[in-house]
Amino acid sequence: ARCQCKLAPRERRNCGYPGISAAECRKAGCCFNASVPGVPWCFAPKPRRVRKVCPNDSYARINCGFPGITAKDCERKGCCFRAHPAGVPWCFYHRVVEE
Numbered sequence: 001a002r003c004q005c006k007l008a009p010r011e012r013r014n015c016g017y018p019g020i021s022a023a024e025c026r027k028a029g030c031c032f033n034a035s036v037p038g039v040p041w042c043f044a045p046k047p048r049r050v051r052k053v054c055p056n057d058s059y060a061r062i063n064c065g066f067p068g069i070t071a072k073d074c075e076r077k078g079c080c081f082r083a084h085p086a087g088v089p090w091c092f093y094h095r096v097v098e099e
Helices: 022-027 071-076
Strands: 050-053 095-098
Touching: none
Parallel strands: none
Antiparallel strands: 050 095
16 A cells, blocks of 8 residues: 555665566565665565454354353453344454454
């Protein structure tokens, strides 16, 4: 994502080789910006920022437990627990979303 390439020049970590083209740099999953001399032009992007959320749509739940699992046992497995509605998993996996 573009926002991952917004780094101060002094924060850039080299991601290419001398003379790498912008196309080759981007093909390698790196950022390219040749506007500042003396710093890497092909550089590693910022890591993606993600967080785990429990999905609100009860029909998008992916089962993480078994019938009768307790909330404590479910959460110990690192999963979400909501004992409603009937007919869908009550213990289910988080979704990972980008911030």
